[in-house]
Amino acid sequence: MITELDKKTALILIDLQKGIVGFPLAHPVEGILANAAKLVDAFRKAGLPIVFVNVNPAGAKWTTSRKDPAPASNIVFKEDWAEIVSDINPQPDDIYITKHTWGAFFETALDEELKKRDITGIVIGGISTSIGVEGTARQASERGYNVTFVTDAMTDMVASAHENSLKTIFPRMGETGTTGDVIAKLD
Numbered sequence: 001m002i003t004e005l006d007k008k009t010a011l012i013l014i015d016l017q018k019g020i021v022g023f024p025l026a027h028p029v030e031g032i033l034a035n036a037a038k039l040v041d042a043f044r045k046a047g048l049p050i051v052f053v054n055v056n057p058a059g060a061k062w063t064t065s066r067k068d069p070a071p072a073s074n075i076v077f078k079e080d081w082a083e084i085v086s087d088i089n090p091q092p093d094d095i096y097i098t099k100h101t102w103g104a105f106f107e108t109a110l111d112e113e114l115k116k117r118d119i120t121g122i123v124i125g126g127i128s129t130s131i132g133v134e135g136t137a138r139q140a141s142e143r144g145y146n147v148t149f150v151t152d153a154m155t156d157m158v159a160s161a162h163e164n165s166l167k168t169i170f171p172r173m174g175e176t177g178t179t180g181d182v183i184a185k186l187d
Contacts (some may be wrong), residue, residue, distance in 0.1 A: 001165040001175060001176070001177060001181075002146060002148055002175045002176070002177035002181045003175060004094065004180065005121055005123065005148060005182070005185045006119075006120040006146055006184065008048075008117065008118050008119050008120050008121065009048055009119065009120070009121035009122065009123055009146075009148075010043075010048060010049040010050070010051055010074075010095075010114055010119045010121075010122050010123070011043040011048065011049070011050045011091065011122075011123050011124075012051040012053060012073075012104065012122050012123070012124045012125075012126075012136065012140075013036055013039075013040075013050070013051070013052055013053065013088065013124075013125055013126050013153075014053045014104065014124065014126025014127065014128070014133050014154075015054060015055050015123070015126050015127050015128070016032075016033065016036055016052070016084060016085055016088055016126055016127060016174065017054040017081065017082050017083055017084055017085065018026070018056070018080050018081060018082075018083045018085055019078065019080075019082060020127050021033070021085055021127065022130075023127075023157055024157060025155045025156070025157055026155050026156050026157065026159035026162050027155040027162075028040055029093070029127075029155070031152070032113055032125075032152075032153055032154065032155050033085065033087040033088060033110065034087075035125070035150065035152050035153040035178075036088045036125055036126070036153045036181040037087060037088045037089060038179050038183065039123065039125065039150060039153060039179055039182060039183070040055065040088050040089050040138070041089070042182070042183045042186050043119065043123075043186070044091075045186075046064055046186045047093075049095055049113075049114075049117055050091075050094045050095065051094070051095040051096075051097060051098070051104075051110065051113070051114075052084045052088075052090050052094055052095070052096050053096075053098075053099055053104040053110075053132070053136070054082045054083075054084060054096075054097075054098055054099070055061075055082070055098070055099050055100070055125070056081075056082050056098050056099075056100060057100060057101075061160060071112030074149070082098065084096075089116065095110075095113050097109065097110045097113070097129065099132075099136075101135070102131050102132055102135030102136075103132075103135035103136045103138065103139040104113075104132070104135075104136040104139070105132045105136065105139035105140065106139065111128030111143060112132075113154045114145070119145070119146070120145065120146060121145060121146035121148065122140055122145050122146070122147055123148045123149075123150060123182055124136060124137055124147060124148070124149055124150065124154075125138070125149070125150040125153030125154040126153070126154055126157070127154065127155055127156070127159075128156040128162075129155060129156040129161065129162040129165045129166065130156050130158065130159055130161035130162060130164065130165045131156075133149070133154050133165070134165050134169060134170075135179065137149065137170070137173055137174065138173065141173045147173050147174030147175075148174055148175050148176070148177065148182065149166070149170045149174060149175070149176045149177075150178065150179055150182055151166055151176050151177065151178060152178045152179050153179055169182045
């Protein structure tokens with residue numbers, strides 16, 4: 001349940017990019033993108049910052065570390081793979097962050113951009129719930145941000161991982177609610 005949003009809250013949307021929205025997902029991507037677009041519109045109307053995060057793992061150290069199974073470190077991505085999808089109406093004045101790991105704070109300017117705007121809370125959604133969203137939320141929580149998770153504006157490639165994040169992890173880091181709940185708190 002969302003009790004409130006900080007007056008200085010930013011919307012952070014994770015990996016809603018051309019190369020990821022086409023993956024097989026636990027929930028229909030059209031619904032996720034429609035809810036993300038509603039959030040973008042509401043945050044614009046409220047005059048609050050919007051952060052679009054994309055991922056480019058090419059050359060990242062973690063792709064070459066030992067794992068079972070090992071990720072393909074030599075994947076070649078299409079030229080537009082990292083582009084934010086137009087369905088969610090990205091604008092030039094929005095904040096754009098490219099991450100190379102699961103979390104959007106690691107070795108990026110995200111924290112600096114938020115602090116520059118005196119942001120104390122974040123509303124977060126995107127793909128994948130258990131990877132990019134959870135990784136970024138953990139880092140935000142460690143930095144003292146109030147975190148709000150938009151449960152109907154995120155999905156995962158693995159339904160059980162999505163459910164675990166929603167039911168077990170996220171309530172320990174912040175508050176959860178729907179797109180409608182967040183928009184009601186903005187009004």
